Amino acid sequence: MDQQDLLLKYNIPAPRYTSYPTVPYWNESMNTLSWKEMFYEQFKIHNLKEGLALYIHLPFCESLCTYCGCNKKISLQHHVELPYVEAVLKEWKMYLNLMNQAPIIREIHLGGGTPTFFSPENLVRLLTTIFNDAIIHPQYEFSFEGHPNNTTREHLEALYQLGFRRVSFGVQDNDPVVQKAINRIQPLENVKSVTGWARDTGYTSVNYDLIYGLPFQNTSGLEKTLHEVLSLRPDRIAFYNYAHIPWKSKSQRLYSEQDLPLAQDKIKLYTLGKEIFMDYGYVDIGMDHFALAHDSLVKAKYLKNLHRNFMGYTQTNTSLLLGLGVSSISDASKAYAQNEKELKTYYESIAAGELPIAKGLLLDKKDEYFRQHILNIACNGTTTLDQEFPVEVNKIVLPRLKELEADGLVEIRGKTVFLTAIGQQLTRIVCHAFDLYASGQQEKIQNQFSKAI
Incomplete structure (x- = not known):
């Protein structure tokens, strides 16, 4: 998939993540x-x-x-x-x-x-x-x-x-x-x-x-x-x-x-x-x-x-x-x-x-944990997952990240996630992978947030 096709695929509603x-x-x-x-x-x-x-x-x-x-x-x-x-x-x-x-x-x-x-x-x-x-x-x-x-x-x-x-x-x-x-x-x-x-x-x-x-x-x-x-x-x-x-x-x-x-x-x-x-x-x-x-x-x-x-x-x-x-x-x-x-x-x-x-x-502990990962991606382009909240990480976040990796937006080495050059252009989408509130909330997302591009 070329860059234009990737940008089109991920041009979906997503927050700007000034908060989580x-x-x-x-x-x-x-x-x-x-x-x-x-x-x-x-x-x-x-x-x-x-x-x-x-x-x-x-x-x-x-x-x-x-x-x-x-x-x-x-x-x-x-x-x-x-x-x-x-x-x-x-x-x-x-x-x-x-x-x-x-x-x-x-x-x-x-x-x-x-x-x-x-x-x-x-x-x-x-x-x-x-x-x-x-x-x-x-x-x-x-x-x-x-x-x-x-x-x-x-x-x-x-x-x-x-x-x-x-x-x-x-x-x-x-x-x-x-x-x-x-x-x-x-x-x-x-x-x-x-x-x-x-x-x-x-x-x-x-x-x-x-x-x-x-x-x-x-x-x-x-x-x-x-x-x-x-x-x-x-x-x-x-x-x-x-x-x-x-x-x-x-x-x-x-x-x-x-x-x-x-x-x-x-x-x-x-x-x-x-x-x-x-x-x-x-x-x-x-x-x-x-x-x-x-x-x-x-x-x-x-x-x-x-x-x-x-x-x-x-x-x-x-x-x-x-x-x-x-x-x-x-x-x-x-x-x-x-x-x-x-x-x-x-x-x-x-x-x-x-x-x-x-x-x-x-905020509860789970909110604070995933907020930090979103901040890490938005500010540093990388974050490292640990053993806290393994159910949410393994069942929700990692499958999303694996799809993004397949499309070249991130690279996963062990437990560390890195933005790629194309991923930098779609930082909102990578942050979105860590957003537990997005699960099953597509209608709310559609009605509240602008598209990523």
Whole structure:
């Protein structure tokens, strides 16, 4: 079977494995009291040893990008900023009350929505208030997402002064036809400007988000986009598969499936992108991510220090991730929790002095065991099976791995599994082999997850 046939065979719905078990298998039995107890226990264990990762969700956008499946709120009214900042700070104070010592912040990521919807002044207000109650780890990593159309020099300079050195700009595609379809009209000049401002300010890492599989996208248009943006030498590239989930994201119903590339054409788009990245000197980090040789992700990959969480790949391996804001997800090593997805219910919980937990999951030993194998594959491309949970390994996981080995995605030597070159392109599928929740859950998988390519 050639590479194109393999990619077609395994182009099936699968999670991106920023967590395991994945969010659709969480439930509402995770009550606030259980989460508080788990957070407190894990904070005591991990804060002094590793520090805390902080994700802050800033949901507002001025216009609707139709491809987007993120939790967002469209508004042209910027008076919404301050009430939201105050709510997030009240949530932070609730967590401070659970801590027995000052939190050591190792990592921060501002996501959205559009974080740069917020004024520099309000972002500074939010962050300095948090910093006043915390200690900044000496090896901290601070990053934020910016829209090239509304990120200003003032945004970049204000966040730089607070320690931010990484910025990610959503580029997606430069083709005017594609931009019109996804309602993201974004001149290349804007991307050039914000990239230049970031570098002039002193940012050491600039990432571009690009998407393949968008409506009306074709190989000639994508090739032109890639040459245009790679000439700007972003330090990192996130090359995402467009996730067509109109049953979950209503805005995607504004175009039809007939407007999308066929499966075989989408695979050509991915293959083209990867070839061009390699030609420009980028290293394949793992699922969707590429970076230049000097980038810290590349160094972490070679040193086997990569980690993966809800913020994607990172080299700061913290076991405790705290999510603040509407729909944010927290990971307390042995438990997950997600905040309310609707602003109204989020605000109501905060006003009542309650953490806005909507659902979550307490992990058992089996969950932890298979999560580690998934992380090993996603981050290091290899994992070694041992004698723990032999029934599940021998009856479920190994048969799946044997099929993947027959197709050349993995190589099994004794008890150790290695990704092959083609397997690296299908990392989600190899991780899927370790996912016990996938057994007998094809309907749920079909309805919840995008395809692997």
